[in-house]
Amino acid sequence: MLKQVTTGSTPQQVWQRLLRNEPLFILDVRNRDEFERWRVEGPRSVPMLNVPYFELLDLEGEEEDVTEAVMRGVRAQLMEQLPHERPILAVCAEGNTSNYVAEGLRRLGFDAVNMEGGMEAWGNFYAWHAVAQTERFSLYQVVRPARGCLSHVLVSEHRAAVFDPARHLDTYHELAAAVGARIEMVLDTHLHADHLSGGPALGQGDHIPYHLHPYDAIHPMDMLPARIAYRPLEAGQTFRVGSAEVKVLHFPGHTLGMVAFLIEDRYLLSGDSLFLESIARPDLGGKAEAWAPLLYESLMRMAELPDETLVLPAHFSDIAAGDENGVFHATLGELKQRNPGLLKLAEGEAAFCDYILANLPEFPPAYVEIKRANAGLARPDERAAQELELGKNICAVGKAPERASG
Numbered sequence: 001m002l003k004q005v006t007t008g009s010t011p012q013q014v015w016q017r018l019l020r021n022e023p024l025f026i027l028d029v030r031n032r033d034e035f036e037r038w039r040v041e042g043p044r045s046v047p048m049l050n051v052p053y054f055e056l057l058d059l060e061g062e063e064e065d066v067t068e069a070v071m072r073g074v075r076a077q078l079m080e081q082l083p084h085e086r087p088i089l090a091v092c093a094e095g096n097t098s099n100y101v102a103e104g105l106r107r108l109g110f111d112a113v114n115m116e117g118g119m120e121a122w123g124n125f126y127a128w129h130a131v132a133q134t135e136r137f138s139l140y141q142v143v144r145p146a147r148g149c150l151s152h153v154l155v156s157e158h159r160a161a162v163f164d165p166a167r168h169l170d171t172y173h174e175l176a177a178a179v180g181a182r183i184e185m186v187l188d189t190h191l192h193a194d195h196l197s198g199g200p201a202l203g204q205g206d207h208i209p210y211h212l213h214p215y216d217a218i219h220p221m222d223m224l225p226a227r228i229a230y231r232p233l234e235a236g237q238t239f240r241v242g243s244a245e246v247k248v249l250h251f252p253g254h255t256l257g258m259v260a261f262l263i264e265d266r267y268l269l270s271g272d273s274l275f276l277e278s279i280a281r282p283d284l285g286g287k288a289e290a291w292a293p294l295l296y297e298s299l300m301r302m303a304e305l306p307d308e309t310l311v312l313p314a315h316f317s318d319i320a321a322g323d324e325n326g327v328f329h330a331t332l333g334e335l336k337q338r339n340p341g342l343l344k345l346a347e348g349e350a351a352f353c354d355y356i357l358a359n360l361p362e363f364p365p366a367y368v369e370i371k372r373a374n375a376g377l378a379r380p381d382e383r384a385a386q387e388l389e390l391g392k393n394i395c396a397v398g399k400a401p402e403r404a405s406g
């Protein structure tokens with residue numbers, strides 16, 4: 001019988017493999033700067049090698065078969081560094097050149113597959129996992145592993161509310177269809193700076209209301225009012241999705257209109273106020289000194305919620321913070337013990353603000369434009385959207401920007 005040879009893996013298959021912690025080795029053939037900026041990552045670390053394609057390949061004339069050239073390059077440079085005991089995933093920008101690399105490796109006897117669609121597909125890949133499933137409601141977390149973005153979907157009595165959707169809306173429609181629900185509302189915790197929100201488009205496309213706090217419907221830099229249809233959220237407001245209750249809590253600091261959604265008094269969609277490893281940065285509106293004390297006051301109030309409150313942020317900084325099911329969560333009690341930002345609250349407002357202001361990561365210039373787009377003040381096409389969202393997001397306080405998110 002012929003052995004079935006697998007030649008490609010989809011991002012979904014790669015993510016499942018990473019979650020299951022199955023053996024894998026990644027050979028990334030993009031340029032070094034691209035690799036440094038971002039790469040395939042999973043909850044557990046994976047051995048990885050970056051060898052730019054043009055260093056590996058030395059074509060002997062235009063006629064030469066590319067796979068032959070790959071084989072020659074690998075024989076000359078990489079035989080000692082590539083494993084035989086685990087599968088190799090070849091990765092490039094769009095999945096074309098890495099296809100030749102995987103083919104060359106297979107011909108040399110390695111168990112190699114190509115990542116279909118390359119980093120572009122990985123960047124746009126989403127997975128969803130259940131956070132809670134009770135008789136009355138279910139709560140799902142949607143993860144975009146490449147960017148560290150998290151959104152949430154609450155389902156009860158065949159109705160769904162989508163919180164902080166990213167701009168690729170198919171995932172949310174697929175999820176709703178899979179659980180037999182109709183999306184009836186969409187909400188953003190705040191006017192996002194690090195990624196393009198899918199909220200207004202989902203609202204418009206599905207003819208359902210899009211909700212945002214009115215303070216975030218003004219661009220903080222140029223003070224222009226948003227040009228999107230939205231329903232204003234209010235502190236203390238409650239609403240129902242099916243039979244599940246959702247409370248709106250106002251926690252300004254990261255933005256002035258930052259809210260959190262408390263579902264059934266237990267699940268806190270904390271947006272970008274509180275992350276698992278860090279806390280929000282207050283400088284993305286250009287007013288760090290003025291907004292840092294607001295963040296202090298907000299986190300002090302948040303810390304008064306019961307310790308068993310399950311915190312579900314809108315981003316993660318470190319993909320290793322996900323559990324074995326790929327869900328990013330922690331109880332407030334746990335975070336009070338280990339989250340450096342929450343621990344800092346005990347030192348008082350002045351020390352807290354000093355700490356925040358001393359630990360601000362670089363300000364990504366694209367964030368001003370992303371906020372404009374999310375407020376409907378700019379309309380990037382697909383190419384511009386891809387560029388705005390390139391790489392990981394940096395919304396949290398922290399000294400190592402490449403590990404910070406939000």
Ligand SMILES: [Fe+2]
Nearest residue numbers: 193272395406
């Ligand atoms: Fe944010």
